[in-house]
Amino acid sequence: NVARGKLLREAEVAAELALGTIAGAALDVFEHEPLDPASPLWDLPNVIITPHTSAFRRDYWEVVVDLFAENIARFVRGEPLLNIVDKEAGY
Template sequence: MVAKAHVGFLSGLLASRFRLSVGTPRSLRPEAPPRKLLIGDGVLAAMPDDAYLLNVSRGGVVDEAALLAELERDRLAGAALDVFETEPLPEDSPFWELDDVIVTPHAAATTRDYYRRIADIVRENRRRAVAGDPLVNRVV
């Protein structure tokens, strides 16, 4: 949970914002301690009615139930969502049915250097596997 001081700061900041883009540092890997619900109902309620939320962070950083409630009440103009608590997003998720929501398949990390970075990780993991060392970016 986010401390109330942080929510207050974010709420004041968001009152005049048209868009909120949510990202998290690269250090927030699956093996790192989770940061749950950084963007919750208090922060979403502080956003103006014509605001959009763009979530390219990690699943669980945005409170999906609170976001869904705000969208269904037309309290936000819309959202673009690349990550979810459960991936892939279940077929029966209400986010699929909302006209003001764009759902993407957790592809926001793809950049110009994406394939070079993957090749670097594969080379490093091969070296580590041969040496008997733990792998990097291991998803369990």
């Protein structure tokens, strides 16, 4: 899961991973962050946990700066901005 923590029901996923119903998982976001040290996900050999960094890539800053510059230009022209955050949806 590299989307939103609200999409993951951790207890159910952990149970299915432990049973082998789900073969494996790579998880970058969780219902509550940081992931509780007592979470069973930490102890499962078929789980990879990353520290909420899946969005980062080699050209991350180039992309972010380009988007920022484009949004400044759009603001000056009175146009709608790109990638507006929906605070109610949480992203």
